[in-house]
Amino acid sequence: MAHPLPEQSDNLLADIRSSSRSIRERAGITIRPESIQRLLQSPSFLTSFQRVSTQHGLTLPLNFSSPLDELNVISLVSILNFGSGYRVPLHAETQRGAWDNIRLLILSMYIGSTGGSEDDLLSAKGMQQLTESKVAELMRINVYIEKPHKQIPGVTLGELGGPLYELVKLISGVLVQTGELLEKAGYPSLGSFVLEALKEAARKSKLKHISNVQVFLDRLIRFFPAFQDSCVIDGRPVYLFKKALFLAHAITIRFGSLTSPPFPIPDTSQLPVFSDNVLPSLLVHLGVIELSSSSLFQSIFAEAGFEQKVIALLAEPTSETYVDKATLPTEGPCLTTDKACILRAAAVDACEMIIEHAHETDEPEWLKDIRLPELDMWLWSVAKDRADYRKLERFVLRDTVFF
Template identity: 75%
Template sequence: MSLPEPNSLTSAIRSSSRSAREKSGISIPLEAIVRLLQSSAFLSSFERVSAQHGLALPLNFASPSDELNVISLLSLLNFGSGYRVPLHLETGRGTWDNIRLLIFSMYIGASEEDFLSAKGMQQLTETKIAELMRINVYVEKPHKDIPGVTVGELDGPLYELVKLISGVLIQTGQLLEKAGYPSLGAFVIEALKEGARQSKTHTSDVQVVLDRLIRFIPAFQDSHTVDGQPVYLFKKALFLVHAITIRFGSLSSPPFPIPDTSQIPVFADNVLPSLLIHLGVIQLPPSKLFRSIFPDANSPDRLKPLLSEVEVISDSKPHESLSVPTEGPILTTDQACILRAAAVDACEMIVEKAHELNEPPWLQNMRLPELDMWLWSVAKDRTDYRKLERFVLKNTVFF
């Protein structure tokens, strides 16, 4: 699939997402947006929860470039949402926390083997990744020749996830080494500097940076063809540039150029569309394509408690102690792409309407990345939200 021109990259995300959403018959009623924006659930939590970005890393970094490399790897591997339930069963943690643990383990073990370098990324075998993630990727199966005897074989959903992670690390490491970059972070720094050279302001041009990331690294090329039309989403690349802004943008003297991410589209995974469906904003048509997906999501009896203010999960109730989440509907690639596109478009409409309402006053300053962070974080902030099903797409490295 051809990629958009750098200067039209974010507009291509928006326009292709809206087109995919409209062609599928998915509606986003303005009254549903206003209902959400005026709900107790939203008003009581937005300012607090939207600041919970999960990027405060409990590691001691030797330099800003080392931290940037870790954030870049964390963004590169920010996928695996389709394996949420098996990961909870195995570790008691969700996908994001398991990927964070992997990155932490790679960083802590870097004194012996530099897994964080381009060369080291290629040395991470499937067995080593499973060890660093502390997960079991063996499944007991009957012995082919000896009745009553079982043997452990590499198989199952977690092994599938480990293979995806290994494939992304090896492929990316090979590309970086061939191009002369010692690490992913080194490549990202060069992309930031290139964005600054082409920018007419003092910040790095976010579209130039995104374009460099997407064109060079296949694992960032999150675009799909649905009914012959391209749909551009680029979730992980958008996440990375905003993570850089969050971690380094507030410094008085940033160590490298920082992109302005205040106007970029949201980072659509499976959480955003699933939650927006449950909250009544995204409304699916009764077509064959969507008939069996969250069929009771828009009923008033379900919506009322979800839009009301409730007690949130406190620090005394660690997430690991909560019950294993229920597996959501398993979708095709086209279905997942269209719902993610609908989330991109819905968030554009939500922010636009929030600025019109301007009450309370802080709505006037709401930005898309903040709305993204609220949706992603509030899904874990409330016990009832954590129980909501999220759709599932396995065997993808994009979300």
């Protein structure tokens, strides 16, 4: 499958926005101003946004030896920030979702590394040693399924297989490929590549008067296949680049507030949202993205968007809203790659429109200052913050390393 890239780095963010709006409109997906305003003025949004939008989940309980050491870990978390399609089997096995399992994997890699040698699993050399069995061991998950013996009745055999084995293969594939690319190019770690890309972005932004974040993102997506999150639908490219955008903003969150940052910080204030399966699914349930007008999506989320259900979800949360967070999530509708891409693009465009309306709203005053990355964080975090939101179905796409 082709993963097209923008022709010029200085148009990268505009290409994400324009391609997302174009495919959303061609698919017949509706986003009405009154639905956006209903969300912005809802008790759910107003009572939770300022609290929940700061819950980024990037803080790791590790004692880093240097800023570069921490940058390497943040970069690895970002390039492995996928697996959403395996949310239900992961919860059944570990009681954790994809994001928390990836964090656990990175923690296990860090703790299991000696540093400065091939035993350092977070180095370019070490990443190449992360076979499927090693990844499964570090994640503490079972990748065997029981099958009846073909010749002996009543006897079962354990064989590699099942959804978690699929996920482990994807993770191992990204780690090994990334390590090989880094070592071939002379980089000892992913963090060292990212550091050079940050410095290059700072230099070029001064010389060419383009935003440093676009130069940084362009460097990432052209070098690493695992960051080339795009698709072609009806002969037209759609650019999303969720993980690359996430990494840029993660660096800003962690190091941008320091008095003297250890390396150049990208300006992520105008980034599009980092669209996965959570953002579009939640925006459908909250009545912002309307699928009833699209012939492609009329049967998806059949019960979502009904007026009474939307009103209940947007109501002020009660004490009961936050209980029962341990309930096993239910599997959402499984989509094709193209349909998943279209819905993710619709979420990118919807969030652009939400921010536009927020900045034109008089009350409350703080709405005029919210930015797209904060809206992204709110949608992603509030989906886990409330028990009734956690129960909402999210669409599923497996066999992808992009979200």
